[in-house]
Amino acid sequence: MVDQPVDLPDMRVGYGGGIPPNIGEGDRAAGADGIRENLDPSWLRGDPPWLELFRVWLGEAVDARIAEPNAMVVATVDENGHPSTRTVLCKGADESGIVFFTGYDSDKGRHLAANPHAAVTFPWIGLERQVHFRGAVTPVPVEESLAYWVRRxxxxxxxxxxxxxxxxxxxxxxxxxxxxxxxxxxxxxxxxxAVPLPPRWGGYRLAPTVVEFWQGRANRLHNRARLTLGTDGWQAERLQP
Known part of the structure; x- marks a missing residue:
């Protein structure tokens, strides 16, 4: 028997409760995140202005028992300009950026040596939320790698x-x-x-220059708020979905 093909175009999820709002009302029903209020650039505050909301959303992903809430998709580009993605675990998030650990000779390590920039996405689909980061990536000091290594x-x-x-x-x-x-x-x-720290293994820190928060809403009229770091500091704006 030949399996019936999956109808990918017909796969749909009713984000945001599926209730279309009247103009100016926002959503009349909370989405999967349980929040009636629409994500707004005014929510982005502090120094840096992405950190407070990111920590709140990460904590709510933990409380909601999202599987591996610190999992993130990391995108890198090799020396020929070819992109690659994979899922890794975030092991640090503070004022300086997003930290993860890997082998320096891995595909991602070699890509970052050739092109030290990356993008990461936290896909909390169960809460109809995503957070995206883009920026330059640098290896963390060996002392920081060792401090994490001994906890593994x-x-x-x-x-x-x-x-x-x-x-x-x-x-x-x-x-x-x-x-x-x-x-x-x-x-x-x-x-x-003791297991020694491998010489070709350690951490990377992504220092974000672009951060976007995404919140699912009815009829694909999703909320997007983006922060961009420029010469005058961080600038927040709403994006069309």
Whole structure:
């Protein structure tokens, strides 16, 4: 039996409660985020003006039990201008930017060496919310990488030490054998022997120059508020959906 093809054009989600508003009324029903008020550039305040609302939304994603609320899609561009995306976990968000960790020789690490700029998206679809960041990316100091490294579970440390990230390997068995050998060298998975920070592994910080908040609303009349960093500081504006 041949499976029936999925009708992608007919897939629709009724954002914002699905109730069309009258002009000037905004939405008459809250969306999945439970907020009746429409996202507005005036919500963006503080220094930097994106941080307060980002922390509120992240906390509400945690409270709503969104799966891995700190997961974000990271987009990079290689030396030939070809883009690539993947999902990683955000491990820091403060005044200086957004932090994540990876292998410096991974695909994303090599892309960032050639073109040190990236875009990230937090896709909290279950709350009909997204936050997008764009900006320059730099490696964090080794002390910062080490401070995070020692907090990682031992199994994750051993895997990172064993893996030549993004490089080919013949089979799953080969990968498991390689990881087991590294674990044995350090006394096994349950040993108290410290796992050293791999020299080609560490953190990156994206210092945003563009930040956009997105809130789903009925009839695809979504709310978008964008911050752009210029010579005169941050400028906020509403965007059409």
């Amino acid at each position: 579970p031992r199994g994750s440390q051993l895997s990172a030490l064993a893996s030549e990230q993004s490089q080919p390997i013949d089979s799953r068995i080969d990968l498991e054998t390689k990881a087991a050998a590294v674990a044995d060298e350090l006394g096994g998975p349950d040993s108290d022997t």
